[in-house]
Amino acid sequence: MIVGAFKNAHGGATLHHMHQIVQQPYRDQYWLTIKVSLITAGVGSFLGLCIAYAMIREGTPRFLRTILTTFSGVAANFAGIPLAFAFIATLGTIGIATTFIKDHLGYDLYAHGFTIFGQTGVELTYLYFQIPLMILVIAPAIDGLRAEWREAASNLGATSWQFWRYVGIPVLLPSILGAFILLFGNSFSAYATAYGLAGNSVFLIPITIGFYYSGNVVSDPHFAQALAFGMFVVLAVMMLLYVPLQRRSARWMR
């Protein structure tokens, strides 16, 4: 792939593609892909963390946890065209939820600028697998929080918030960062879901790559490879940011 990215249509070496992929409209498409990934990874991490904590906390019935874990296992792997259609059926122009909200709550989503076929729609749909994925990967870390820490903190006068501020979150942070990166990558490289949902309106890089590969519009596999190489660079940069952060947050483990 990397070699292919530097070849032209005739097989000669070229930097032409590298120059091209940072031009419009591809530059905007990269930004959009990064933005969607950051948003869904951020929101997914946060909500997933909250839900996982609520589920693991003492006092939550055991069966709820079992149900939620099983559901997360399924939902985290539910992606692609089926997921896209499930969301269209739910939140599309005449989707079940859309109609329900309009008929019973008197609020017309589509009249207020919402569309499942736009960026927000894609993000919402991504969250459907991002949140469960977060729940799955963060649950063991939350399990690792010892009851003694919470009790010791409250014994020393800390409120629940202070416990999270000084102990809970710092202890979880390495795991949260790791999970965030995973979620980012997960959404950054997602293709079929966005394609099924908004292939013609939300131009994410993976979709564009698809166009150039499959040749629906124009076939230029080398340019597709160049775009993929660009994605690789973005992920590499993310890792460069992630590694020192992770090191810092896990300082107390060494």
Add this chain to the structure above:
Amino acid sequence: MAYLELHELRRAFGPVVALDGIQIELAAGEFLSLLGPSGCGKTTALRLVAGFDRPDSGSIVIDGKDITRLSPNRRDMGMVFQAYSLFPNLTTEQNVEFGLRIRKHKRGARRKRVAELLELVGLGHAGKRFPHQLSGGMQQRVALARALAIEPRVLLLDEPLSALDAKVRVQLREEIRRIQTQLGITTLYVTHDQEEALSVSDHVAVMWSGRIEQVGTPSEMYGAPATPFVAEFIGTMNRLQAVVVDGDRGEVEHAGTLLTVDAARGRSRGEKVLVLVRPELLELEPSTNGSTAGDNTLGGEVVTHTFLGSVTRLKIQGREAELIADVPTARVDSLPVGQPIVAHVPTAGTRLLSLNEEPASDEPDQDGR
């Protein structure tokens, strides 16, 4: 007047009654141990005092104020847990400092206090280390310093030494006692180790199955157990089942032998009793003809020797019961395994427990020994 009072505390978890109405009082500056076998409710009691759990009924009063419903972070209790309670992301210093930071003490004052406390627990050199870089014993020292930092009204310790090896355990318990005396802090200490409880406490409360069996000084608990359970649980005790023959002269019959024990005086004839004799009070002599010569003696045969240092513990198969006797090691050569012996039961110094009101199922479990 009592400084800390646990009044008729009851707590049940579903069908399990963990605390069945316990009543304990501590004077200011007192060191009281809650001692009992596993599952008897010690931790439950301590958690109620710390506020991590609420009683079904009863109250906790400190310094005249009822704190039963107060949330744990407003109780000013210093708690030391069994193990692994240090905040893993904070250094030793930061752990000790935690309570002071929450209380918004000035930075300079915090530093000074942390240094003092680390010095007090002998960890002045380890301030910058993270918990996982400390040994188990050091971690518990830090936990102690952290609990003491907030100058708690009561110090609570839940088996703080049980995860440590024997040598550190003895060393650290003495240190806890030294620090406690030095600071004069009221302390409630939970343990299932009777030796530990007896060696460090002002008072010991023996618990069994959600109830307090007896409260007293260590020597009272050892010398004058009030129930068969306490007798069995504290130290080693010979328990001779007997029937009172003559209450005026203090005569009881055990396994066909008449014994005179002071404690039996005034008992009514026919009363079933347990005669309690400490192993060190049984005097052994080799018996030449196998007879039980002399008064107040029981016959038997030496079964095993266990070397305990200055004394050796002998197990003796008697006619009805097994006996345990501690003999000065210097004398043990005259009592080899297989040797028939007579054991003198002292008239004074034995205790008597009436068995009449005790249900037969009162076999204590042997867990905490």
